Amino acid sequence: MEFKIIGNTQSINQRNDTLILDTAEAQVQVSIYSPTIIRVNVTRQPDKPVSSFAVIREALPDLSYEENLHELIINTSALQLRIQKDPLRMAFYTADGKLLSQDDERFAISWQDTKVMNHRKVHPDEKFIGLGEKTGNLNRRGSAYVNWNTDAVNYQTESDPLYQTFPFFIGIHSGLTYGLFLDNTHKTYFDFAASTDDQFMWLGADAGNLDYYFFGAQTVAGIIEDYTWLTGRMEMPPLWSLGYQQCRWSYMSADEVLEVAQGFRDRQIPADVIYCDIDYMQDYKIFTWNKEAFARPKEFIDKLKDINFELVTIVDPGIKIEKGYQQYDEGVEQGYFATYPNGENYTGEVWPGRCHFPDFFREDVREWWGASFCALTDPGVAGFWNDMNEPSAWNQNVPWIVKFGDKFMPEVRNAYGMQMARATYHGTRKLLGNQRPFVLTRAAYSGTQRYSAVWTGDNTASDAQLLLGQRLVNSLGLTGMANVGVDIGGFSGNPTPELMVRWNSLGTYTPMFRNHAIKGSDMREPWQYGEGNEALIKQAIEQRYRLLPYLYATFYQATQTGIPVSRTLAIDYAHNENIYSVAYQNQFLFGDALLVAPVISTVQTADVYLPTGNWYRLSTEQMYNGGQSYTVDAPLHDLPVFVKAGAIIPMQSVVQSTAEKGDGILQLHIWNSDQATSCVYYEDDGNTYDYEQGTYYKRLITFDPIAREIKLSAVEGSFESRYEVVKVILHAFDVEIANKEADNVKAEFVVKY
Ligand code: GLC
Numbered sequence: 001m002e003f004k005i006i007g008n009t010q011s012i013n014q015r016n017d018t019l020i021l022d023t024a025e026a027q028v029q030v031s032i033y034s035p036t037i038i039r040v041n042v043t044r045q046p047d048k049p050v051s052s053f054a055v056i057r058e059a060l061p062d063l064s065y066e067e068n069l070h071e072l073i074i075n076t077s078a079l080q081l082r083i084q085k086d087p088l089r090m091a092f093y094t095a096d097g098k099l100l101s102q103d104d105e106r107f108a109i110s111w112q113d114t115k116v117m118n119h120r121k122v123h124p125d126e127k128f129i130g131l132g133e134k135t136g137n138l139n140r141r142g143s144a145y146v147n148w149n150t151d152a153v154n155y156q157t158e159s160d161p162l163y164q165t166f167p168f169f170i171g172i173h174s175g176l177t178y179g180l181f182l183d184n185t186h187k188t189y190f191d192f193a194a195s196t197d198d199q200f201m202w203l204g205a206d207a208g209n210l211d212y213y214f215f216g217a218q219t220v221a222g223i224i225e226d227y228t229w230l231t232g233r234m235e236m237p238p239l240w241s242l243g244y245q246q247c248r249w250s251y252m253s254a255d256e257v258l259e260v261a262q263g264f265r266d267r268q269i270p271a272d273v274i275y276c277d278i279d280y281m282q283d284y285k286i287f288t289w290n291k292e293a294f295a296r297p298k299e300f301i302d303k304l305k306d307i308n309f310e311l312v313t314i315v316d317p318g319i320k321i322e323k324g325y326q327q328y329d330e331g332v333e334q335g336y337f338a339t340y341p342n343g344e345n346y347t348g349e350v351w352p353g354r355c356h357f358p359d360f361f362r363e364d365v366r367e368w369w370g371a372s373f374c375a376l377t378d379p380g381v382a383g384f385w386n387d388m389n390e391p392s393a394w395n396q397n398v399p400w401i402v403k404f405g406d407k408f409m410p411e412v413r414n415a416y417g418m419q420m421a422r423a424t425y426h427g428t429r430k431l432l433g434n435q436r437p438f439v440l441t442r443a444a445y446s447g448t449q450r451y452s453a454v455w456t457g458d459n460t461a462s463d464a465q466l467l468l469g470q471r472l473v474n475s476l477g478l479t480g481m482a483n484v485g486v487d488i489g490g491f492s493g494n495p496t497p498e499l500m501v502r503w504n505s506l507g508t509y510t511p512m513f514r515n516h517a518i519k520g521s522d523m524r525e526p527w528q529y530g531e532g533n534e535a536l537i538k539q540a541i542e543q544r545y546r547l548l549p550y551l552y553a554t555f556y557q558a559t560q561t562g563i564p565v566s567r568t569l570a571i572d573y574a575h576n577e578n579i580y581s582v583a584y585q586n587q588f589l590f591g592d593a594l595l596v597a598p599v600i601s602t603v604q605t606a607d608v609y610l611p612t613g614n615w616y617r618l619s620t621e622q623m624y625n626g627g628q629s630y631t632v633d634a635p636l637h638d639l640p641v642f643v644k645a646g647a648i649i650p651m652q653s654v655v656q657s658t659a660e661k662g663d664g665i666l667q668l669h670i671w672n673s674d675q676a677t678s679c680v681y682y683e684d685d686g687n688t689y690d691y692e693q694g695t696y697y698k699r700l701i702t703f704d705p706i707a708r709e710i711k712l713s714a715v716e717g718s719f720e721s722r723y724e725v726v727k728v729i730l731h732a733f734d735v736e737i738a739n740k741e742a743d744n745v746k747a748e749f750v751v752k753y
Contacts, residue, residue, distance in 0.1 A: 005110040006042070009085040012072065017059040019074070020046075023088055025111065030083075031059035035076040036217045036226050040090065042109055042116070042210040050209065052183050053415045054231045054447035079216040092178065092214055100178040100216060101171060104200040109210055117189075117204035118212070126173035127580060128192045128201070129220075129570050132166030132479040133444075133456060133472050135159055138568055138585035140169070144191040149414050149443045151392035153458045154492050157468045163390055163457045164444040165414040166479035167203070170215075170223055172574050179215030179223040181230070184208045185414045185445060206410060220478075220571045221563055228480045228562025232450035236559055237483055239658045239686025240310045241383065241438040241453075242551055243272025244507075244541045245485075245514035247312075248524065250279035253293035254300035260525060261309045265656065269526050269538045270545045272657045274304065275385065275516075276313045284352035285320045287327055287375040301380035308657035312383030312438065313376055317391050317420055318355030321347065327372060331356060336365045338404050346402045348393025357391055360419035361405030361412060369420075370427015377431040383438035384424050386452065389417035390443045417443020418451070425451035434688045440512075446479065449562075453483035453512055461490025463600035466503050470566075470586045470598045473510060477564025477571075482555065484566070485512030494522045497529040498601035498636060505540040505639040506598050509590040511555075511565040513544055536637050542654045549650035549666060549683070554591035556682035566590055573611045578629070584609040592679060593647030593671075594618070597632075597640040606634040614645035616671055621731060643731075646673030648701050650681055652723070658686065665741075666723035670703055670710060672732040678702040681712075684719050697721045712749040 004025050013020045021028040027046040031039045039059065041050065066073045072083040079100075080093040088109075091102035103109065104119035111117070128140040135158050136143045147165040155162055167188050168181040182188060184205040193201045204210075213230060215223045246264070251257040257274055264271040282288040289297045301311050319327050319337070331337050337345040337356035345356045359365045373384065390413070391398060402409045404416065421441040428437035439452040448454065456472045459465045469486035476484045488507040489495045495503065504526070507513040517524045526537040544551075554565050563571070567589040569579040578584060586598045587609065595615065597608045610626040617624070617632070618641040624630060632640050643649070649669040655662040682698050684691040696717035703710050710728060715721075727741045728751050735753050742749050 001112050003110065003112050005087070006108055007087045009088050012067070014063065017061050017063050019063055019065055019072070021072070021083065021088065026109070028088065030063070030074065030081065032063055032074070032076060033057055033059055033213065033230065034226065035078040036215060036222070037230060038074070038076070038079060038081055038092070038214045038216070040210075040212055040214065044111070050211065053185065053418060053445055054183055055213075056232050056447070056450075057230050081214075092216060094176065094216065094218065098174070098176055100176055101180070101214070107200070114207035115204060116208070116210045117202055118210055119200045119202045122193045122199060122201050123173035126171055128169050128171055129568065130166070130169035130179075130475065130478045131190060132168070132476050132481065133162050133164040133454070134475060135162070135468060135472075137580075137582060138471060138474070138570060139580040140192045142192065142194050144194040145189070147188040147414055149390040149417060151388065151390050154460060155458065157464050163417070163442050164454060166444075166446050166476070166481075168227060168446060168479050170220055170478065172220070172570070175575055177218055177220055177223060177574055179217075179227060181213045181215070181227060181446065183211045183213065183446070185412050186410060187414075208411065220574045221561075224478060224480070224563055224571070225561050228449070231447040231480055233480070233559055233562050234449045234482055236436065236684065236691060237453070237555060238382065238436040238438050239548070239552060240272040241512070242548060242555070243513075243658045244270055244544060245273035245275065245312070245512065246271055246525065247275035247514055247516035248277065249517065249519045250277035252279050254295070257311075258300065258303055261304055261307060263525060263527065265307050267527055267534070267538070268656065270541050270654065270656045271309070272659075273310050273312055273383065273514075276311060278314055278316070278351055280313060283320065284316075285322070285325050285327070286315050286318075287372045289375075297379035305380060308659040310383060311381050312385050312440070313381050314385040314387055315424070316350060316388040317357050317360075318348065318350035318352060318388065319358065320352035321354045321356060328356070330368065331358065334364075334368065336362075336368055338402050340399075341401055341403060346399070348391070348396065348398060350388055350392060350394060358420075359404050360416060360423050361407070366419070366423035366426065369423040370430065373424070373428050373431055377428060382432060382435060383440070384428055386417065386420050386424055386439065386441040389420045389441060391416050415445045417441055418445040418448045421448055421452035434690070436687060436689065444481070449480045449482065453485065454481050455485040455487065455512065455514065458491040458518070459487050461493035461495040461499060463499060463602060465490055466499065466506065466600060467586050467598055470506065470588065473566045474568035474588050477566050478568065480562055482558035482562070482564040483511050485510055485514045487516040488513065489515050489517060489524050491516060492518050492521070496601060497533045500524070500529055501533050501536045501540075501636050502599065502601040502639070504537045505636075506596070508540045508544045508547070509566070509594070509596045509641070539637065545654050546651045547649075548658065549652050549681075550591060550593070552686070553650060553680060553682045557591075557680070569611060576611060578609050579611065581609075583607055584629070593644050593649050595642040595644065599634045599639060601636070604633065604635050605631055606640050607631050608640055608642075610642060614673065615642040616645065616732060617641070618643050623732065643671045645671055646675055646677035646703060647671045648677060648679040648703060661722065664722075664724040666721070666726050668701065668726060668728045670728065670730055672705070672730070673703070674705055676702065676704045676706070683721055691719070695719045708753050710751040710753070714748050715746040
């Protein structure tokens with residue numbers, strides 16, 4: 001095996017925005033994307049064009065550098081990159097000279113045949129977070145991971161890899177932060193000082209370039225903002241998708257789906273979404289409806305819409321090999337499927353039996369795929385669940401010789417699911433006109449947030465997986481995926497009633513709140529667990545609906561900044577050691593204001609760490625001083641949720657679905673603090689793209705305890721709020737002025753107390 005370490009710099013050139021250093025082993029191309037983002041692309045094929053599935057930005061046009069005998073130095077207003085010439089080694093500093101991250105002096109960038117690696121020095125107190133959907137602890141130090149999108153059915157709490165690839169991590173040490181995104185869709189590796197002597201961490205890829213973006217913002221939030229600036233942000237989801245979602249593999253007929261949906265209405269348990277898993281299709285043929293069980297899809301969906309339910313249907317990539325099946329015939333005729341090098345269509349087996357697989361790396365195939373959704377959108381489907389897109393092909397590794405676009409499978413496997421989601425998003429967006437599609441995908445790569453929400457695949461009904469699921473959600477949030485769900489209740493196995501209740505109470509605080517279960521498992525609807533438990537699950541779902549105005553404004557934030565909805569405490573409290581401890585690592589902020597402590601189902605108390613500041617227990621209004629831990633009550637009906645002092649939380653009364661108007665009152669819950677706070681309230685029609693033209697309703701709400709004043713700025717945007725009255729509700733104030741109401745004035749509105 002050939003082994004090489006990058007050696008001396010032989011020439012230095014500049015081409016427009018790029019500094020080019022040649023060594024005998026490779027070419028190093030450096031460019032600046034923003035003052036806090038520097039790209040380093042190390043390539044052994046400098047003439048080969050580079051493209052990215054993830055990155056949507058260009059380098060800044062100018063780059064200047066200084067040179068002395070030993071070094072090249074690139075300065076931005078926030079970062080300094082010092083490149084030692086002989087041998088070539090790189091070190092990133094803050095603008096004021098603090099070391100952020102550097103190559104390991106000995107092994108730096110090196111190669112074994114096609115494999116490329118970068119060894120980087122580790123600081124004694126360094127912690128690592130990120131990589132998206134990865135098991136293990138919040139602090140990934142001491143762990144090693146592989147990115148290779150996999151149908152990880154029944155994965156365990158330590159399984160790796162799972163379904164998705166986000167080769168982006170954040171390092172935290174010495175009061176500093178940095179981020180690194182390795183943009184490479186081959187199989188990639190991250191070892192956070194796990195198998196080594198603690199001197200270095202390494203990242204690598206089976207082949208391709210060592211093409212990375214270094215982020216130097218000095219907060220985790222700033223790094224996420226930059227990463228999502230580079231790779232894109234989600235757009236506003238349809239409001240209905242933020243309601244409660246009921247899924248199962250499968251509700252077997254239209255009648256059964258309608259009966260379940262009606263079951264929610266009869267019991268006054270709020271819900272917005274119901275799913276059809278694979279059995280709605282005829283013989284699992286994508287874009288068909290089962291001729292008997294789902295004989296009249298439009299009629300069926302109209303009935304669902306009549307009771308304010310939206311339908312989401314599953315699609316898998318595998319197209320059944322069957323002459324006369326439209327998608328098969330068209331795909332074969334037009335050559336839309338992935339092929340072997342001799343041009344024959346690749347065949348793999350999935351639910352329908354033997355299948356071909358659309359080549360989503362080609363624009364014409366994406367167009368075709370997208371247009372095929374008319375079979376679903378015509379009768380009224382608005383949500384599209386993309387599954388099995390790692391891609392999964394049973395009992396085999398997809399052969400390496402299979403071609404996608406002009407590349408072989410190993411080069412692009414990790415982006416296949418993303419390209420399917422991309423095709424689905426663009427196609428359904430076109431078909432739905434001005435209506436927002438809801439897209440959900442199981443496999444993903446960096447940048448998928450532009451097209452789709454994700455969920456964490458086939459988990460299991462266990463307490464350990466409830467906690468793991470939360471870490472996965474929080475970790476996905478670090479890598480740009482704000483809209484994330486887990487199978488509440490656990491896909492495989494049967495949850496105990498206690499676990500079901502507990503998991504649903506956490507579902508309230510999960511960006512996408514969806515119950516789902518494997519075929520053959522016990523029925524999982526909220527009323528399957530006895531009256532007492534039904535009441536508790538209903539209570540959890542009702543709380544979700546009360547919080548929807550807050551949640552929607554939080555999603556708006558994600559669209560503007562990339563900051564996720566569920567936030568590991570490492571975002572706001574990166575340098576606080578306590579939050580990384582195994583006891584507290586599952587805690588998270590849900591939006592700006594709420595701290596949630598997940599609790600397993602077999603205990604009734606919880607050890608909770610509250611960061612600096614004052615906090616109130618949501619259920620009791622009891623105040624806690626932060627900066628310490630507490631053992632608190634955690635009965636099944638009361639998950640520990642704490643409100644940050646100064647929080648401004650817009651809420652509403654319970655409605656049965658997001659389509660219901662409700663009582664027309666927007667409640668502004670304000671929790672006392674001695675510090676001034678503010679929040680952005682955002683609303684729009686929840687369903688169209690009119691907000692892009694200014695049809696939204698936005699106002700800044702500020703709370704000033706010194707001036708004893710709560711102010712709502714004048715409204716920005718032309719949308720008429722769905723609420724007629726704003727009601728201010730004060731918590732933990734020592735004055736009796738609570739419940740001040742005002743008409744939903746557009747002008748500035750001030751409450752003095
Ligand atoms: C896969 C999915 C699961 C789905 C099942 C049947 O296992 O992950 O959610 O229910 O396929 O379509």
